[in-house]
Amino acid sequence: MRNYNETTITDAVLERVRNARTPRVRQISEALVRHLHSFVREVRPTQEEWEYGIDFLTRTGHTCDDNRQEFILLSDTLGVSMLLDAINHAMPRGATETTVLGPFFVQSAPERQNGDDISGGLEGDPLLVNGSVVTVDGLPVAGAIVDVWHSDNEGYYDVQQLDRIGHFAMRARFRTGADGSFHFWSIKPAPYPVPHDGPVGEMLAAQGRHPWRPALVHFKISAPGFEQLVTHVFLAGDRYLDSDVVFGVKDSLVRELILAPPRAQQNDALVNKGHYTLTYDFCLRRLTDTPLS
Amino acid sequence: MRNYNETTITDAVLERVRNARTPRVRQISEALVRHLHSFVREVRPTQEEWEYGIDFLTRTGHTCDDNRQEFILLSDTLGVSMLLDAINHAMPRGATETTVLGPFFVQSAPERQNGDDISGGLEGDPLLVNGSVVTVDGLPVAGAIVDVWHSDNEGYYDVQQLDRIGHFAMRARFRTGADGSFHFWSIKPAPYPVPHDGPVGEMLAAQGRHPWRPALVHFKISAPGFEQLVTHVFLAGDRYLDSDVVFGVKDSLVRELILAPPRAQQNDALVNKGHYTLTYDFCLRRLTDTPLS
Numbered sequence: 001m002r003n004y005n006e007t008t009i010t011d012a013v014l015e016r017v018r019n020a021r022t023p024r025v026r027q028i029s030e031a032l033v034r035h036l037h038s039f040v041r042e043v044r045p046t047q048e049e050w051e052y053g054i055d056f057l058t059r060t061g062h063t064c065d066d067n068r069q070e071f072i073l074l075s076d077t078l079g080v081s082m083l084l085d086a087i088n089h090a091m092p093r094g095a096t097e098t099t100v101l102g103p104f105f106v107q108s109a110p111e112r113q114n115g116d117d118i119s120g121g122l123e124g125d126p127l128l129v130n131g132s133v134v135t136v137d138g139l140p141v142a143g144a145i146v147d148v149w150h151s152d153n154e155g156y157y158d159v160q161q162l163d164r165i166g167h168f169a170m171r172a173r174f175r176t177g178a179d180g181s182f183h184f185w186s187i188k189p190a191p192y193p194v195p196h197d198g199p200v201g202e203m204l205a206a207q208g209r210h211p212w213r214p215a216l217v218h219f220k221i222s223a224p225g226f227e228q229l230v231t232h233v234f235l236a237g238d239r240y241l242d243s244d245v246v247f248g249v250k251d252s253l254v255r256e257l258i259l260a261p262p263r264a265q266q267n268d269a270l271v272n273k274g275h276y277t278l279t280y281d282f283c284l285r286r287l288t289d290t291p292l293s
Numbered sequence: 294m295r296n297y298n299e300t301t302i303t304d305a306v307l308e309r310v311r312n313a314r315t316p317r318v319r320q321i322s323e324a325l326v327r328h329l330h331s332f333v334r335e336v337r338p339t340q341e342e343w344e345y346g347i348d349f350l351t352r353t354g355h356t357c358d359d360n361r362q363e364f365i366l367l368s369d370t371l372g373v374s375m376l377l378d379a380i381n382h383a384m385p386r387g388a389t390e391t392t393v394l395g396p397f398f399v400q401s402a403p404e405r406q407n408g409d410d411i412s413g414g415l416e417g418d419p420l421l422v423n424g425s426v427v428t429v430d431g432l433p434v435a436g437a438i439v440d441v442w443h444s445d446n447e448g449y450y451d452v453q454q455l456d457r458i459g460h461f462a463m464r465a466r467f468r469t470g471a472d473g474s475f476h477f478w479s480i481k482p483a484p485y486p487v488p489h490d491g492p493v494g495e496m497l498a499a500q501g502r503h504p505w506r507p508a509l510v511h512f513k514i515s516a517p518g519f520e521q522l523v524t525h526v527f528l529a530g531d532r533y534l535d536s537d538v539v540f541g542v543k544d545s546l547v548r549e550l551i552l553a554p555p556r557a558q559q560n561d562a563l564v565n566k567g568h569y570t571l572t573y574d575f576c577l578r579r580l581t582d583t584p585l586s
Contacts, residue, residue: 002544003542004375005379009540010372012372018501019502021500021501027336031336032371033371035328035331035335036328036373039329041380043321045321047381049321050368054362054365054368057354061350061353062354062357069347071347075343075347079306079330080329083302083330083334084340087334205314206322207310207312207313207314207319207322208311208313209310242295250295250296251296
């Protein structure tokens with residue numbers, strides 16, 4: 001219980017957490033100590049490197065506020081968030097794959113009607129999104145709540161430029177109709193860098209990595225009796241599909257944009273204009289579905 | 294470069310840091326990713342546990358300010374600081390062993406003369422500290438700078454009660470005389486809890502651990518040509534010697550307090566009073582000394 005050296009210190013700390021409040025706290029604490037000590041023993045940090053690490057974590061905490069979560073960004077860029085996604089979302093065959101929520105989701109997105117234009121007047125190439133929500137058996141899910149959000153044509157989200165535009169844009173909440181479908185107008189999103197003016201940006205630069213994510217539209221879909229689906233649809237052909245800084249791309253989530261010529265389209269906000277169309281059918285897992293082993 | 298699963302995500306992140314700015318950054322990044330992912334794969338956190346972890350780290354960062362370093366406390370209480378000490382301080386035979394700096398060191402401690410009373414008027418049992426600084430060959434080191442600091446008789450440091458006492462106390466900087474010795478008067482320190490009203494305290498409680506360190510006096514000793522020595526002298530018999538919350542106790546650093554009866558003592562601040570005596574001879578490692586392999 002004294003005189004610990006490089007090898008005995010680990011068992012000493014493990015011994016100290018034996019009386020943890022719950023078996024799960026003990027399990028997590030033991031694993032944390034073992035892996036953290038293994039990391040330190042392998043890397044053998046100098047005193048100065050340890051001080052850098054302490055300072056890096058401190059600055060990462062100080063960068064977090066109501067509008068920014070630098071530790072989630074650290075988790076995302078180190079691949080931890082997608083590892084967690086893989087662990088927790090073993091999907092039944094046929095359900096839509098999941099990916100990260102990302103830092104730009106907002107709880108209070110405005111409710112809109114199918115066919116609305118949610119671009120908020122921002123400039124860009126018109127985009128019609130046609131979606132449907134179905135069960136793994138192909139049955140429509142009526143009344144599902146569909147949150148959507150995406151970047152503008154320069155890669156900025158509305159929450160990054162609220163001072164300038166004054167309102168939410170490219171962000172809305174829809175409900176699916178009796179046939180499980182929803183559709184809306186917006187503008188074509190662009191690739192975007194994750195916030196890289198803080199500690200995570202410093203890490204990415206030191207690691208020789210770019211901060212970019214490919215162009216995508218976020219979806220968060222909920223319906224009673226179904227597991228919530230958090231995913232993106234990526235735009236085919238994007239140059240960052242194979243180097244997404246948060247490792248979030250899955251082939252099943254990539255779709256081609258179809259360029260449609262100008263035509264009359266009734267009951268919709270935009271008519272008689274050439275536009276892109278993005279179509280995706282989202283397949284929800286019932287809460288009672290058995291995951292693939 | 295897409296479609297990562299629980300096993301392929303790790304190689305994907307490792308591949309991404311191949312072009313790190315320096316080989317050392319690449320080495321540390323690779324080790325961090327491997328050990329962090331191994332931890333996550335072993336523990337298999339739920340989404341809620343991951344969110345707790347993000348929130349814990351965020352609050353730890355927000356607890357850090359100019360007077361408090363919660364991430365150093367986290368490193369200390371998880372045994373990382375003493376592991377680092379073991380890695381970086383392989384001592385030549387005969388040199389004094391090292392331990393953690395701790396969170397209460399202050400750069401600007403007041404310079405005092407040998408024989409001064411540094412208790413700052415705080416109540417407690419009088420303590421005379423007699424020290425010497427020598428080489429591993431037993432030669433005196435004259436003019437060494439000796440920083441000392443310790444808690445009061447209730448376990449509080451001066452910096453925790455500056456509002457009340459208004460000045461530094463139980464804290465000073467001395468220089469050794471021609472014979473390598475120094476001595477000063479103060480009060481007997483008490484065991485003390487590390488700050489436990491923040492995230493680290495929350496962790497200790499969940500792990501079923503107390504937050505206490507045994508009574509000790511901190512020393513930081515520097516002299517040209519010698520490696521700086523950061524250490525404590527612990528008071529023998531303390532009830533927390535075998536359960537120091539930061540794992541810092543080494544037998545070679547424990548000393549018995551000697552109770553001396555009242556007697557006349559010339560040239561010192563306190564005379565004719567019963568007091569405790571703490572004696573320690575600190576042995577510095579020359580910068581050219583070869584560490585033990």
